[in-house]
Amino acid sequence: QVQLEESGGGFVRTGGSLRLSCAASRTLFAINAMGWYRQVPGKQRELVARITRGGTTTYADSVKGRFTISRDIAANTVYLQMNSLKPEDTGVYYCNAETIRPYWGQGTQVTVSS
DSSP states (O other): SSSSSEOEEEEEEEEOOEEEEEEEEOOOOOEEEEEEEEEESSOOOOEEEEEETTTTTEEEEGGGTTEEEEEEETTTTTEEEOOOOOOHHHHHHHHEESSEEEEEOEEEEEEEOO
């Protein structure tokens, strides 16, 4: 059963924008925070952005000022608005929900070409 449904990835050129969405199932309870993590081949999955239940946000230094994480509480959905994209933003983006155990989305590919 899919708990986190991701969408919005794609192929864009440098300077373009994308908005990722992650909708949590109504059966997923007690979410303390949700975030986006990026993984590239041969490297550790890293935090891109995170938002807590209370609304506190955290960003990787590399995306500050360009990416914005937001949420729609009623829809149980988190978004990642990505502007001024760079090739180094390329990777598979995974949605994460923090509960008693972590839940992960299926991943969505973001590719930024020069």
